[in-house]
Amino acid sequence: MTSSPSPTSRHTKKQLISGWGRTQFVSSNLVEVGRSNELDQITSIFSDSATRFAIPRGLGRSYGDAAQVAGGTVIVQPDDIDSSTIDENGVLKVSGGTSLDAIMKKYVPNGYFVPVTPGTRFVTIGGAIAADIHGKNHHISGSFVDHVNTMQLAAPSGNFNLSATENADIFWATAGGMGLTGVITMASLNMLPIETAYINMETRRAKDFDELLSVMAGSDADFRYSVAWIDCIAKGASMGRGVLTRGDHASLDQLGPKQKIDPLKYRPNSRLVAPPWFPPHILNSMSVRAFNEAWFLKAPQLRQDQIVPLTSYFHPLDGIQGWNRMYGRNGFLQYQFLVPDGEEEALRKILEKISKAKVASFLAVLKRFGKANSGLLSFPAPGWTLALDIPVGASSLSDLLDELDKDVLEANGKLYLAKESRASCDTIKQMYPKLKEFSRIKEITDPNGIIVSDLSRRLCLT
Amino acid sequence: MFDAMHTPDNVLIVGGSSEIGVEIAKALAKRGSTKFVLAGRSFETMQRAANEISSANPAGATSVSVIYFDVLAENAVSELITSTTAELSTIDMTIFAIGTLGDQAQLETDLKAAQEILEANFSKLAPAIQGIANVMVTQGFGHIVVLSSVAGVRVRRSNYFYGSAKAGLDGFAMALNDAVIKEGVNVTVVRPGFVRTKMTAHLPAAPLSTTAAAVAKATLAATDKQRNSVYVPTAIGVVVNIYRLLPRFIARKVPF
Numbered sequence: 001m002t003s004s005p006s007p008t009s010r011h012t013k014k015q016l017i018s019g020w021g022r023t024q025f026v027s028s029n030l031v032e033v034g035r036s037n038e039l040d041q042i043t044s045i046f047s048d049s050a051t052r053f054a055i056p057r058g059l060g061r062s063y064g065d066a067a068q069v070a071g072g073t074v075i076v077q078p079d080d081i082d083s084s085t086i087d088e089n090g091v092l093k094v095s096g097g098t099s100l101d102a103i104m105k106k107y108v109p110n111g112y113f114v115p116v117t118p119g120t121r122f123v124t125i126g127g128a129i130a131a132d133i134h135g136k137n138h139h140i141s142g143s144f145v146d147h148v149n150t151m152q153l154a155a156p157s158g159n160f161n162l163s164a165t166e167n168a169d170i171f172w173a174t175a176g177g178m179g180l181t182g183v184i185t186m187a188s189l190n191m192l193p194i195e196t197a198y199i200n201m202e203t204r205r206a207k208d209f210d211e212l213l214s215v216m217a218g219s220d221a222d223f224r225y226s227v228a229w230i231d232c233i234a235k236g237a238s239m240g241r242g243v244l245t246r247g248d249h250a251s252l253d254q255l256g257p258k259q260k261i262d263p264l265k266y267r268p269n270s271r272l273v274a275p276p277w278f279p280p281h282i283l284n285s286m287s288v289r290a291f292n293e294a295w296f297l298k299a300p301q302l303r304q305d306q307i308v309p310l311t312s313y314f315h316p317l318d319g320i321q322g323w324n325r326m327y328g329r330n331g332f333l334q335y336q337f338l339v340p341d342g343e344e345e346a347l348r349k350i351l352e353k354i355s356k357a358k359v360a361s362f363l364a365v366l367k368r369f370g371k372a373n374s375g376l377l378s379f380p381a382p383g384w385t386l387a388l389d390i391p392v393g394a395s396s397l398s399d400l401l402d403e404l405d406k407d408v409l410e411a412n413g414k415l416y417l418a419k420e421s422r423a424s425c426d427t428i429k430q431m432y433p434k435l436k437e438f439s440r441i442k443e444i445t446d447p448n449g450i451i452v453s454d455l456s457r458r459l460c461l462t
Numbered sequence: 463m464f465d466a467m468h469t470p471d472n473v474l475i476v477g478g479s480s481e482i483g484v485e486i487a488k489a490l491a492k493r494g495s496t497k498f499v500l501a502g503r504s505f506e507t508m509q510r511a512a513n514e515i516s517s518a519n520p521a522g523a524t525s526v527s528v529i530y531f532d533v534l535a536e537n538a539v540s541e542l543i544t545s546t547t548a549e550l551s552t553i554d555m556t557i558f559a560i561g562t563l564g565d566q567a568q569l570e571t572d573l574k575a576a577q578e579i580l581e582a583n584f585s586k587l588a589p590a591i592q593g594i595a596n597v598m599v600t601q602g603f604g605h606i607v608v609l610s611s612v613a614g615v616r617v618r619r620s621n622y623f624y625g626s627a628k629a630g631l632d633g634f635a636m637a638l639n640d641a642v643i644k645e646g647v648n649v650t651v652v653r654p655g656f657v658r659t660k661m662t663a664h665l666p667a668a669p670l671s672t673t674a675a676a677v678a679k680a681t682l683a684a685t686d687k688q689r690n691s692v693y694v695p696t697a698i699g700v701v702v703n704i705y706r707l708l709p710r711f712i713a714r715k716v717p718f
């Protein structure tokens with residue numbers, strides 16, 4: 001197919017957009033580039049004198065302002081699963097705008113799972129690489145880019161082929177680089193062979209912080225996947241109590257007779273829709289307490305060999321469409337930080353402050369990280385990461401989080417840029433010492449500084 | 463830029479010597495806003511305010527610059543925009559705190575002075591607000607705060623030049639909000655009752671009087687939620703809206 005890549009043929013609309021947390025709405029020019037002439041169109045956006053700034057956007061699942069630039073051009077790529085190919089070694093070639101959702105729908109029935117999945121399947125390949133996302137298997141398998149062999153990057157200074165051997169410096173700046181080096185148009189990655197579309201899961205309750213950490217440190221290595229849900233409201237002796245869910249892909253012989261009929265049958269469902277009127281006060285600390293209490297008590301002391309569908313283990317929230325609107329008009333944020341191994345006391349101190357502060361949170365997720373990679377701005381590093389959703393509104397919130405930032409810094413930890421929406425330039429500069437190196441490489445791909453996001457402006461990233 | 467709590471990085475105060483404006487700036491500095499521009503006529507007062515604003519930031523990471531601005535002067539608006547954009551990479555929030563009461567009795571005979579009251583409070587101020595709104599529309603985001611007054615809700619005999627100018631300003635700002643909201647720009651109209659500041663120093667306190675600090679607090683509570691308008695204190699809103707509905711022959715007899 002041929003269609004001329006003149007700027008007028010681009011599909012542009014001015015729109016108010018925000019991140020998943022719905023906290024910072026801005027007006028941008030959204031440009032949906034076409035399937036057939038994607039590269040030409042991206043090049044023409046970068047060279048168009050009317051483009052003040054530009055930034056790629058995937059499915060907007062980053063929480064804050066990473067995938068937007070107020071007053072600039074936001075580049076959106078098509079979900080192009082049909083052009084993807086997989087070879088006999090399970091190497092998938094796929095375009096940057098393709099979602100993990102589409103990849104799983106197409107390849108799970110063929111016996112392949114994505115090497116790393118976040119808590120939602122509605123993220124793109126571009127977003128997964130740009131945030132170098134981690135999953136419940138980080139302690140074993142590392143982060144997303146650890147499974148990426150090659151990428152193609154469309155940048156203002158030209159198009160680049162990237163791998164660990166070709167343009168390696170740009171490869172590792174793009175991994176975790178939050179879209180600031182250019183637009184990832186293609187990637188090849190290693191998929192994970194699976195026998196079934198099920199997880200063999202173990203559920204274990206831990207009565208307090210010490211027990212939870214010691215179980216995770218002690219036996220996470222035995223499970224490909226591991227994550228803990230923490231009750232952030234429980235105080236005193238049960239502070240840090242939680243429920244661990246760990247597991248691995250179920251093998252064929254572990255399935256029940258019904259499941260065996262079609263072992264790779266994959267049925268992600270998104271039937272429930274959050275009502276638009278869902279009153280935000282429902283998410284106050286009273287109801288969260290009740291919810292957490294019920295959740296904790298419902299969990300078994302120990303239950304093994306439960307066979308559950310992939311979706312219910314990895315993406316339970318995807319079943320409730322638009323749940324991010326439930327937090328009401330002020331939106332919500334996610335505070336996700338990591339502290340290195342050996343800083344468990346810092347983690348305890350932070351958790352104590354969170355539970356005292358009564359900032360209601362349904363979801364506090366604790367995860368143990370394995371090895372870091374060479375991504376200059378990649379988040380994961382050996383240690384512990386805690387993520388909690390907090391509704392915006394309490395006047396004390398800003399001060400609390402500023403204080404936690406200091407604790408995290410003191411423990412040599414850091415915040416996750418894909419979730420960031422409120423830290424200071426100085427804090428981030430200290431947490432990401434390779435920012436200077438990053439800026440140097442960004443100058444190669446974007447010498448005139450066209451690629452800018454609200455996140456990069458707010459946090460002085462470039 | 464704004465953070466998730468709707469705290470701006472960069473703030474412009476138009477009427478940089480206004481007590482209410484400076485209180486809002488201090489409250490923002492305390493929360494973490496880092497760059498301020500004070501635009502006004504009285505350098506000495508603004509210098510003092512700049513120091514207060516800087517020391518309000520706990521991390522001491524605040525910079526405040528001062529620029530000359532007289533809303534009545536020729537080319538005032540374009541110069542304001544030029545010098546502000548030179549100082550601030552983005553104008554995240556602008557507080558319009560200019561206001562002048564005038565002496566009602568004098569204005570009724572000194573028509574040139576009367577015209578200036580209307581200009582400073584409304585007819586020359588509105589284009590300045592529009593100019594900043596245009597900058598914000600181009601940058602794709604921003605928040606404008608306009609200090610209106612309960613005096614504009616129902617214009618009274620005792621200060622009808624000031625009151626009618628505020629009524630015009632208030633209507634202008636509310637409709638401006640409708641015009642720019644889809645462009646990512648918010649407008650919040652603040653309507654204080656009697657506030658003890660240098661503007662009212664010569665007047666006896668009215669009922670439900672409040673302080674500049676209280677106005678600042680209520681203003682930020684409203685901008686946080688991106689509210690269109692707020693009365694300070696809340697009760698004064700109830701009072702003036704009852705007063706507004708009174709038949710004129712009764713309203714005329716209310717002694718204020």
Ligand SMILES: Cc1cc2nc3c(=O)[nH]c(=O)nc-3n(C[C@H](O)[C@H](O)[C@H](O)COP(=O)(O)OP(=O)(O)OC[C@H]3O[C@@H](n4cnc5c(N)ncnc54)[C@H](O)[C@@H]3O)c2cc1C
Nearest residue numbers: 058059060061062118119124126127130133134178179184
């Ligand atoms: C419910 C939920 C659960 C989550 N769980 C996890 C988790 O477990 N682990 C984890 O790591 N993250 C998690 N996330 C965060 C999410 O994985 C990341 O924010 C991811 O980057 C979102 O991808 P996206 O396609 O929506 O990208 P967007 O949010 O649209 O963009 C994110 C960044 O990627 C850049 N980008 C997008 N496309 C491209 C491209 N083609 N080329 C270059 N840059 C690009 C953008 O500029 C931006 O900086 C979760 C988010 C949600 C909402």
Ligand SMILES: NC(=O)c1ccc[n+]([C@@H]2O[C@H](COP(=O)([O-])OP(=O)(O)OC[C@H]3O[C@@H](n4cnc5c(N)ncnc54)[C@H](OP(=O)(O)O)[C@@H]3O)[C@@H](O)[C@H]2O)c1
Nearest residue numbers: 477479480481482503532533560561609611656657659661
């Ligand atoms: N105080 C109250 O009771 C009250 C009640 C309701 C509403 N308000 C409104 O709140 C706002 C702030 O008032 P305030 O109480 O803080 O009083 P203020 O301290 O006297 O502030 C008024 C500001 O307006 C400025 N100004 C007046 N004419 C100007 C001009 N031609 N060009 C530039 N600046 C000019 C003044 O500058 P100079 O210092 O150079 O004169 C001063 O900075 C005003 O809009 C006022 O109408 C006040």
